[in-house]
Amino acid sequence: MPGLDHTLVLCVYGFFSNLRPSEPFLTAYLMGPDKNLTETQVVNEIYPVWTYSYLALLFPVFLATDYLRYKPVLILQASSLVVTYVMLLRAQGVPAMQLLEFFFGLATAAEVAYYSYIYSVVQPAHYQRVTGYCRSVTLFGSTAGSLTGQLLLLGARVQLVHLVVFTLTTAAVASVAPWFLPMPKRSLFFHKTEGAVLEEPLEEPLEEPPSSTALLEESESPPPNSKDISKVPRSSATGSGSGLVEVLRLLLDDFLKVYRCRSLLAWSLWWALATCGYFQVINYAQALWENIRPSQDYEIYNGYVETLSTLLGALAALLVGCVPVSWSLWGELALSALSLLMAGCVFAMVTPGNIWLCYGSYVLFRATYMLLITVATFQVASSLNMQRYALVFGVNTFMALLLQALLTVVVVDSAGLGLDVFTQFLIYGAYFAVISVVFLLAGLCKLASRRRSGSQEEQRPAALQSAEEAAHGLMKQIIE
Structure with a gap:
């Protein structure tokens, strides 16, 4: 397969860059004797910088x-x-x-390069396979990192600072891999090949469920769609390059066309709203665990929890393809019900003194989100080509980060309310409850609209038959 060696190098990079044994214990490390920071400093002053940096850097990167x-x-x-x-x-x-969080925000924003590079060096026929390779290896790296950190902490009794050294070593190994990759000759917008075309979105997404493998690949990252649905060539899409103004004009034009599709808009709205809340929960979960079960006094099991939540999330994404649900009909109601479940999980996490209920609720919360984001990913991607999918993924992520930044500056940041972590999670639970209500109303309105449309279709033949009988009777009277 062309580009197989490049895929292998990317997989090596993806594995080692996500192999982070210290990640599940970051809050404990910062609040421990090595850094000696307070909860207020960590939660209200340091962590918010990642959100702001990611938001500010996403579009330029x-x-x-x-x-x-x-x-x-x-x-x-x-x-x-x-x-x-x-x-x-x-x-x-x-x-x-805080400066550290800025660099981590830069690294997070630059993840788009990892998931985009391979599509510039392999043929479209291999997109699904290489997406599977790259996505699976990052999930495996993340899972292996969490499990390794926990085993080293409890089994080998290493210090948290040693886990940071381990993570630094894997990051240094990963940093070597990109140098062995060739420079691509083309890209999506600025350096296009001749004959590039864009596809128009469908009014309704495809109802056929994707394969379970494809769903796993799409659980958290944007896979391209290589299906030919309807192609609309553009003269401006050809040529070897485009200027910044032209690229921005094309992006705006695509944005206006894509988001006219109501079903795509609904799934994108949930994507942005839920991802905002999801980021907040996983960003501050360790601080909550540290409050309930301080690492200085008890053994903590954050690594096991992160490992289990990642595996169950991947399994949930895998099982979506086996669920016979008409997402185009029942999607909003399903989003409402499962968003309510996520709200319940967040509320359960703040049960006083019960770390095991907190751990279990966190695992269920992440698995539910991965299931739903997999469905949302497929519903959006099924009617778009890679260029427009990149745009929609970027816009949805940007809106999620914008909402997250607003939520952070009001609820978390010391410049705002600077609330304690328990109060924060009560607000996040209420946030998901509001999402549930919004999509419940949308789903009921959609069902009512479809029922009215069905009734009109049934009444139309009866009305035509009555008109024909009246016309026939009138003609009979005229003839007589």
């Missing part, structure tokens, strides 16, 4: 990734991860940790 043709941004991401863990190991104080 997206454009830079395409303009520079992926490889330089991959190197930038790898370097940012190394800087992050060097600072985590050596730096002290709140300002240094």
